[in-house]
Amino acid sequence: MKEGSVRADARRKRQQIIEAATERFRRRSSSETTLEGIAKDAGVGIATLYRHFPSRADLRLACALNFIDTLRGFLDETLETFDDDPEAHWEGFVWRLVDYGVGALVWAFVDGQSQGVGPEVTDKRDQFFADVEVLLDKASDHGLVNPALGPLEMASELIVVTRPQGQHMDQLFPDVQKRLVGHLLAAWRQA
Structure with a gap:
């Protein structure tokens, strides 16, 4: 096999x-997310996972960077097309964040965790x-958001309302x- 390949x-x-x-971090709690399960989902052996990521912290770091790069892509697309239909592109951006699982991946934005x-x-x-x-x-x-709304406030509120609530809550509501x-989008418009 050639070196490049x-x-x-x-x-x-x-x-x-x-x-x-x-994907596992988006769908499951951290305690339910095992390295063995990740390796299986990735179609690699556990030794391959450890060769690339010697610790769980190394893997979380790579996931955080990937997560932010994905959100960056959503943002860039929204900014490029925003003026075509401001309301649709603004709400589309928010819903893309929700659909991607921003609430479950909050740790990618948080400082001061143990690692x-x-x-x-x-x-x-x-x-x-x-x-x-x-x-x-x-x-x-x-007129789609209050001028006082800042990115940290927006992110905090969106993260709080989109954090996974558990199977029982999902079944009830x-x-x-x-x-x-929808309530957030309406509240953010208020002057």
């Missing part, structure tokens, strides 16, 4: 692991929030998340 295969496997881990997110994540997060401010300014210009996000 070995590296490409290793990059592909690394990305498979990151995507499988991110912290690290300066690379903090820098990317801070740049992302600065660019969300640009979107909020545009949305404010069109299957549409509660949708209703709460």
Whole structure:
């Protein structure tokens, strides 16, 4: 096997692991997310997972960076097309965040955990929030949000209403998340 194809295969496997881990973190609690389960979902052996990510903290860091890059893509697309239909693109951005599982992946934005997110994540997060401010300014210009709404307030509120509530709550109120996000969108408009 040629050296270039070995590296490409290793990059592909690394990305498979990151995507499988991110999906597990989106759908399950941290305590329910095992490295063995992630390896299985990624289609690799546990030794391959450990070769790429010697610790759970290393894997979480890679997932946090991947998560922010994904959100960055959503934001960039929204900013590019925003002026075509401001209301549709603003609400579409919010719903993409919800659908992607922003509430479950809150740890990617949080400092000070026992194994912290690290300066690379903090820098990317801070740049992302600065660019969300640009979107909020545009949305404010069109009356879609109160000019006082900041990116941290928006993120905090969205994270709180979209955190997984557990199977019992989902069974009792299957549409509660949708209703709460709808309430947020309406409340953010209030002057």
